[in-house]
Amino acid sequence: MSILIDKSTRLLVQGITGREGHFHTARMLEYGSNVVAGVTPGKGGTQIEGVPVFDSVEEAIKETKAKAAVLFVPPKFTYGALLESMAAGIKLVVTIAEGVPIKDMRQIFHLNRAMDDVFVVGPNSFGVISPGKAKAGFMDHNIYIEGPVGLMSRSATNSYETVNEMTKQGIGQSTCIGIGGDVIPGSSFSKFLPLFEQDEQTKAIVMIGEIGGVDEEFAAEYIKNNVSKPVIAYIAGRNAPKGKKMGHAGAIISASGAGSAQNKIAALSAAGVQIAESPAHVVELLKKVL
Amino acid sequence: MSILIDKSTRLLVQGITGREGHFHTARMLEYGSNVVAGVTPGKGGTQIEGVPVFDSVEEAIKETKAKAAVLFVPPKFTYGALLESMAAGIKLVVTIAEGVPIKDMRQIFHLNRAMDDVFVVGPNSFGVISPGKAKAGFMDHNIYIEGPVGLMSRSATNSYETVNEMTKQGIGQSTCIGIGGDVIPGSSFSKFLPLFEQDEQTKAIVMIGEIGGVDEEFAAEYIKNNVSKPVIAYIAGRNAPKGKKMGHAGAIISASGAGSAQNKIAALSAAGVQIAESPAHVVELLKKVL
Amino acid sequence: MKLFEYQGKILFNNYGINTPKSVIVESLDNLEENLANISYPSMVKVQVLEGGRGKAGGIKGADSPLEAANLAKGMLGKAFKSSTVTALLVEEKVDLVEEYYLAITLDSESRMPVIIFSKSGGIDIEDIAMNNPEEIIKVLIDPLIGLKNFHLDNLAKKADIKDNEIKKQLAEIVRALYKLYVDYDAMLVEINPLMKLRDNTLIAADAKVEIDDSAVFRHADLLDWNIRMPLSQFERMAQQVNFLYIDINDNGNVGVISNGSGMLMSCIDWIARQGGQVSCALDLGGGATAERVAQGIKIINENPNVKTILISIFGGITRCNEIAEGIIKAYDEISPVPIVARLDGTNKEQGLELLLDANREGINIAYSLKDAADKVLKASE
């Protein structure tokens, strides 16, 4: 099964003619992703790696029936590209760009409330991968193997670290999602938990959070009431300086203690989630529940 | 059962200190509606018919746990009052005012997409009544009796006509909803059909439509796929002049024929809906299915 | 509220949409001086709300101010179709190469504003919509998203506009028109034709703007125009006392009064089904007092085509006793054509009692819509 994407997902790449867009289109195709269209305004009619390029998402959908999009567009154009995909009827939009203005994502987040069948992943995301099936993003797919663990992470590097350790020890993944570490991600843990809970392939869920925001706390609330599968969480930033900005603007510890690693760990523990001390520890805990 | 409101529904009246608001609060209380609060900015702390008046919806909710609101406010203040209720967490908002600007309702309609557990009834609505239980609106409740028919109408007068005929012949109603005849009603037939379909008390559904718009066509589509109960429809305006504005700005026949009585009747018939020739005919048809 | 072409063009200009250079002629004072402010040849256009002005002789060319002045004298203040011409727009002739169509209105399915564009604009746009629908481009604007660049790109792409200069101008015009549509609570903004000139510029050669009547109150400039709008005698009378009056059928002889448009439509349907024809209708709205009911009857009775008046009320917020008092009052004051009254709903008993007690010869009571329609037809014979 897996969630969000698989071999049949008709994927379009926005910004396909750019350096990163082109390079990762090739890698996605190589991995088996069903990339059916690219979009770059003004470049319609050309091809990239055999994939037809269109001027607009609407046109690409009309011609190829694309259902998901991955955006390799610069942060200042991300807002427009997201709106275009959402307005055109794309149901999964994965955004890679780092440095998307928070106001833009605030608008997208609230617009998404009115389009609740649309999943916005990112920005600042490595993408989504269902190992052995398909990927939409730029992660190094060699470290992934197919298996029973669903993973969601706010940090790309920490998720690679964790997946790498899992794979070394023979534990595969159903789907891995890069939520992105921005202040306002399009979607966070809680939006994907119901999908993992329902997915037959997924037997355990790994959440990699970090300080800042309250998404881990929301997830804890949801898990307590709705998730029967084992959940393991790793929260980065216990020793990060208070109030310092860590690139992920989300990693700001609020004055009241909400958003701190301590708070998150307490909330998750209370919801029955096992807390790992490090990426390697995630795998040790996984072994016990699988 | 009934839908939307019953004796326990905690109702607040926006504009309670106005002439109409005051008069109809008394009538709603007399009928058994659970009016727990009134709101008129600047009049907080007073009482109307024994109902406490607050300055804001937020305050009224905090103090009285009101869940539904009926608006007796002038059309130019309706937009603000609707937004206030929706932002404060009210789940059913009934709007009486006639002449609410279309742009205001367009904003409300699209905002409502992001708050899909909120029902906006009206504007230009007579309200909602669950006979024998409660009412939120200004309809003459004496013509209603409790029973098995769920009714929705774009026209107040045609619904009274129909209900009156039903009651005379001993056929009661579960809930009657005044959708309102404006170009953009907050909610139309399709939004209430699932509720009537699920409601145990409701054994048959009556829709009173009119020319203009495509809400009857949407309802037909929904009925075809999702409604098992018998549905009877009456469509007013077969002989209305084409392109003339009939007060309900919604009653404009578009040039292409979409929105015409003929179109609506064809769509509804194809969905298995029985078409009545007049309010009186609705009752004849009802007798056969009950 | 529909705007005259020249009013629409004033709004267009305020929003940066170009129109041909023009003067407005509202009186014959200083006529030649006024007309000398533009170059010739020019077009003299009557300002009326009816369509098809060109075919009916309402648009004429003039090669000089003198010729324009002569035309103006023959047009201003004269009848044109069902209107009296109160203004002329005299515009410089432009050198066009193509005619496009551009409009924004509300899409009734999605309830979103929709931009409608066609490269085949001009007077045959309706035929094109009917016979070549693929030449009509529609772009929906989700109000939660607003008008964005990708909408404009999509529009140009779907319309197959390749010239970048035209694409850019069209985008600017659509942006401006959308802003006008939203700002002014418009039901419709339409430019037909949107002319492409020989110098590769786009210009709005006509302007149709219709404003939501419920929202006119919040636009001071429109309020000022509104009171000067041409209305039929009966519309004007009804508007003055805030009723809605509608002409239904030139051959009809029944006037219908009700308290809501749904009931009005049902009355019209019933009368048609029984073989009659309605001439005009008047909506009292909700909660009418006796005084206002009497006013409504007086207005309908002024229409010489009306031979019978049907008053059909189902009272919710409206009270039948008020209706009955109003009927009796009007009857006693002006002795109108025969009235058929059918009252139901709030205070029905008191209302009927009042009518029965009054016992006026020309006031007939009906007990259902069908009964009312039958009695109306009998009274009209």
Add this chain to the structure above:
Amino acid sequence: MKLFEYQGKILFNNYGINTPKSVIVESLDNLEENLANISYPSMVKVQVLEGGRGKAGGIKGADSPLEAANLAKGMLGKAFKSSTVTALLVEEKVDLVEEYYLAITLDSESRMPVIIFSKSGGIDIEDIAMNNPEEIIKVLIDPLIGLKNFHLDNLAKKADIKDNEIKKQLAEIVRALYKLYVDYDAMLVEINPLMKLRDNTLIAADAKVEIDDSAVFRHADLLDWNIRMPLSQFERMAQQVNFLYIDINDNGNVGVISNGSGMLMSCIDWIARQGGQVSCALDLGGGATAERVAQGIKIINENPNVKTILISIFGGITRCNEIAEGIIKAYDEISPVPIVARLDGTNKEQGLELLLDANREGINIAYSLKDAADKVLKASE
């Protein structure tokens, strides 16, 4: 990007929010002439981004231009806390009767802007938030709804503001501040104190404005201010080449370089767990080339507190061979403090091979985060 008080107040004034009459002193040229533009007594305020200026002697009263000039000479260009004072704001003293608090920021639960208000403003606002949370009023603004009158009414009601004049002024200030917050991509706009004066007017006595760094590019006025912002030596160096540099702990002696803030945090956590302390961190971002990696190492190596550098990479879009090349390049060019390199992910093998082949004494290879932390501590001993 944090703005100086005087910059925030320029924005406030542009949006119609009143501030005390003032002059800005950025140099000692024409000092007395400049200071004579306002009345006295006044307050001389150092313009630094640190809080607690008053307690640290950064805000002083002056009864005359002369006194202000003397104060200015003693403050401008001098060190204040960790900054150098590049500007002073000299403001007329106002006659206050109450101090309120007003701010708008993002609510992290709802992801909506939240207006925060308290009648108990001033320097103790954080204590009040902690000990009397009921005195802090919060009003969420749904971006799909926008700021409406009912929000302002609710705010005044909850804050129990009865004076209609104050209510009206507060509403105007909140409207303006909200517009500024949205227009300028602000993360925070804060007025503390918002002073109520004896003449019953409200005035912004301080201004804290913080802009989303990712959105500064679309505000030309901010871009101009941004390049003049005070940064530490290392921050400035990093910013020039578009890296993020962060000081972590004054007592630390490890510099950490990684390709993402998540990994940085994990490194800091691991080093702390093994008993070490990180001094500073540098985020290369994604996809760094060898040249840029070398630049990053050079910056971190400039910090005299750094005794060991940990470079931990998990390559996705970043390629380990580029990292390895950059490490060797930097090592050969500047002989930095000992480096511990831990490479994984994209092109890991090529990267490790490059490092092994290079075989430089000061470059240690680690094979996991724990291993890296251990080797770092050993190297720092």
